[in-house]
Amino acid sequence: MNETKPKRRDFTSLWDRPGFLIRRLHQIHVALFLEECSEFNITPLQFAVLTVLYDRETLDQVTIANQIGADRNTVADVIRRLERRGLLERPASVVDKRAKLARITDEGHAFVEAVQPKMIDAQRQLTVPLDREEYEVLMKLMRKLILENYDASRAPMRPGVLQADG
Amino acid sequence: MNETKPKRRDFTSLWDRPGFLIRRLHQIHVALFLEECSEFNITPLQFAVLTVLYDRETLDQVTIANQIGADRNTVADVIRRLERRGLLERPASVVDKRAKLARITDEGHAFVEAVQPKMIDAQRQLTVPLDREEYEVLMKLMRKLILENYDASRAPMRPGVLQADG
DNA sequence: TGTTAATAGGTAGTATACTACGTAATTTAT
């Protein structure tokens, strides 16, 4: 084979910058998700919130933010929109007067079930180019980077959550 | 070894959804970049725009957007901010009265050189957990997904650009 | 007990990343 350059990590071209590729992948995923779910008018983050509330638990905003690895304020916005659509309720906590809880409604529950197959289509379409082994390798490496850069983002997921879901 | 489940692609847990992992990775990358470059008050996308203008070419907004794989309107915002800081100039095109071009200033040129090492630190920190082979595999798989989902996002990069930089 | 810490939530502001729509200029087709 022709031995090309040793190829150390140089980052000169945009296509040699992991951050650049990750940004593009993120754009593409969001675009695919929105396209597949266009009939439901739902976003990836909104669906993630509904996913953690699907089993009818009643959680506060911070817990939800930690479980989906999102910013506290962003989650507050998302919850506001989902409540406006009647997919969530927001009961006040009786034990902690600061906390404003969130719980899925029956409508929200049915909504998740309706959207689920489309969400899966979006995930599948993004990754169809990969065979089984490539897929597993990619997922493994991405999980590794997320766990090792655990405290980089302002919305780090808690160890408990990692163990529960990972 | 203990043979766990066959592990088909099921997407039930958030950590089994590629889109979810990509969103988290994107968050982490942005956080690392902003942290490393905090003294310069610059974002990944702003730096990407400066990168394509670094060799003193004078380009229009659409061309810039295509080269960095970003939305046209987003690029317009970014350019506006960079111009406000004196890092870019915006000469009008003489051949096409619709086009408003962008060109890097001397200040912008020096700025890129000052920020470059910090950008590289951010890229490196994101990927330190990976050894050389893992790094190359990850980059290869991400590039593959981007190229194969070429027309998914509204800001697809043109084949010419792909050949030039890929 | 009383002071301090930490926590839950809110508001306001910025940047990215879109959609939808409109205008002016250019290119293509008839």
Added chain:
DNA sequence: ATAAATTACGTAGTATACTACCTATTAACA
């Protein structure tokens, strides 16, 4: 040469993802 389609740019609006700062409530400790 004129009409139609395309292109470049702009504005306005929405959603995500932050920072910074604020209040109220709870927990910790001296």
